[in-house]
Amino acid sequence: MLRHIARMLLPGLLGFGLSACNTGTTTTDPSLTASGWTWSLPAFFPTPKVPENNPLTADKVELGRHLFYEKRLSGNGTQSCGSCHLQAKAFTDGRRVAIGSTGDLHPRNSQPLHNVVYNATLTWANPALTRLEQQMLVPLFGESPVEMGINDSNKATVLDRIKADAAYAARFRAVWPADADPVTYEHVIQAIASFQRTLISGNSRYDQYLRRETVLTPGEERGMQLFNGEQAECFHCHGSFNFNDQIVHAGSRVVETPFHNTGLFNIGGTGEFPFPNRGVFETSGKPEDMGKFRAASLRNIALTAPYMHDGSLATLEEVLDFYAAGGRNITSGPEAGDGRRNPHKSDLIGLIKLTNQDKADIIAFLKTLTDEQFIHDPRFADPFAAP
Ligand code: HEC
Ligand code: HEC
Structure with missing residues (x-):
């Protein structure tokens, strides 16, 4: 292209x-x-680079x-x-x-x-x-x-x-x-x-909560703590003020640009993702870049279904089930393969442990990121x- x-x-x-x-x-x-x-920037937002x-x-x-x-x-x-x-x-x-x-x-x-x-x-x-x-x-x-x-x-x-x-x-x-x-x-x-x-x-309920203009429900608050903790691991890749992990702004000195394989595919157990959606591999051709994508901003996430680079997860519930399982196991068809065992998968994904209540609370928190204004x-x- x-x-x-x-x-x-x-x-x-x-x-x-x-x-x-x-x-x-x-x-x-x-x-x-x-x-x-x-x-006229929201609180806690750095000056953009133009x-x-x-x-x-x-x-x-x-x-x-x-x-x-x-x-x-x-x-x-x-x-x-x-x-x-x-x-x-x-x-x-x-x-x-x-x-x-x-x-x-x-x-x-x-x-x-x-x-x-x-x-x-x-x-x-x-x-x-x-x-x-x-x-x-x-x-x-x-x-x-x-x-x-x-x-x-x-x-x-x-x-x-x-x-x-x-x-x-x-x-x-x-x-x-x-x-x-x-x-x-x-x-x-x-x-x-x-x-x-x-x-x-930058004017979601979460932002209003940060500015002490509103409160979160106990479920939303618990979801936020899980999101930022070592049991759900979300913050490692979605931890910036924009809920992603690639940020550049007017004052940036070092700009980090990580990409991650979350275990969506593992075609035939080879680690492959389907062409032309093999992530950074499509442009670099390096085996270690197979299936590596940019972590998406999770702001307004309740408005942006379906999810992932190929839109293959329909709802936030499916996304949380996917993370809780540590990847996606496709059992039949041309893309069959256990993504949970993708050799290039980020180590963090395998560490995620979530109960049904945890998933529901994280989703409740994610829904506070919608900016109606x-x-x-x-x-x-x-x-x-x-x-
Ligand atoms: C190792 C880094 C990493 C961790 C940990 C991680 N994510 Fe992600 N997330 C990504 C990447 C990369 C994508 C895009 C993947 C793709 O499109 O194939 C993504 C995509 C998503 C999406 C879909 C975004 C969209 O616009 O389609 C949601 C929702 C999401 N993550 C929520 C979470 C939650 C909740 C957690 C914690 C349970 C979490 N993520 C943990 C890296 C991560
Ligand atoms: C046919 C639908 C379509 C049209 C028309 C379209 N886009 Fe997009 N846009 C996409 C898709 C799909 C992606 C993701 C592309 C990818 O990852 O390869 C995207 C990605 C982007 C991104 C990257 C966002 C990010 O977070 O990195 C920007 C910026 C963008 N589009 C701006 C535009 C602009 C400006 C126009 C008009 C000149 C435009 N798009 C027209 C579908 C479209």
Whole structure:
């Protein structure tokens, strides 16, 4: 997949990562930073890291919101980023795996976008994707699977649709006043990335509890203690303020990017996961990376079913049963094999010991991580939705 994208990039369509292509206008024109950006962050959240060549401004974020929900930005005009990333579901889509604009099945489950600005690597298992601008090439231009379906033959047409819209033309001009022709893919991507960086979620009941604005029920509180203890082990991989273990922020010095095999598969007892969902192995080819995925953020987890990279666990109950068993034993079919014995499985998973009451309490705690304000925030909503 990335090879296809790299090929599309070579003609110079986009300059990300190829530093010379950055014109510098974004950092030197004072009018661009004039509108500026002030974070209003939840308590205990560090200041996000924003790339110097794509500073946040209110106008750019608002343009990015429109483009995020813009169906004309797909090859056949049927799909936007928001088609697979729905605000009501913390920007997931409720499907087992995503479906692209031309009907391609994506091999993986759509990911939530809350607090995505803090993710040190992006997607389920790709250590090389570290910036939102870079990740976006995948849904926009990816060919296997097709998501938005922009390709060499339609990329000019797609951009012309945006250029022809006077309201968009004005928005692009306002953000990049020094550019004669500001409607470019580079700017589309910068604007959408800026919007995504503002998707901060930190007002769940749990956050309110931390701020001493509310109390948890005894069951929720017990679930929280289990989550943070050595019997359930959850916190080892989901222990940050964002309930994952890969965080980057403005003050980061060392950024750790661990990936873990949780024992979901062990095809034929060989340790194999099914292609093309073999985790970091897909890009590294190293045997020890087989089945290693990024620990997901558990914020808003009650809204983001089904679960895991392939959407193969339907409910939180199934997820807790899976962890309590120390992995998944598939007894028949082409994927048969006892994941509990996967040779690459993290040692922590085997240590998990949970009674039925423990599981219920952990689920009760996980449900306190839902941020109702986030999923109803008009700043993140679809501007084209019928009122
Ligand atoms: C066809 C459905 C679909 C569309 C359309 C789509 N996405 Fe996604 N998105 C996914 C899936 C599936 C993943 C997980 C990909 C993977 O792991 O390989 C994902 C992952 C992501 C991630 C990584 C999140 C994280 O936590 O690392 C970001 C960011 C993202 N998408 C942004 C976008 C943007 C921006 C657009 C529009 C330009 C977009 N997506 C369009 C399905 C979609
Ligand atoms: C060794 C690290 C590790 C430990 C310990 C761990 N997890 Fe996970 N968790 C992961 C990884 C990695 C994933 C993604 C796996 C995949 O998609 O294949 C994940 C996924 C999940 C998901 C699904 C997220 C989603 O968006 O689909 C939930 C829910 C979850 N974990 C809850 C827990 C709970 C509760 C505990 C403690 C009982 C726990 N985890 C312990 C690493 C861990």
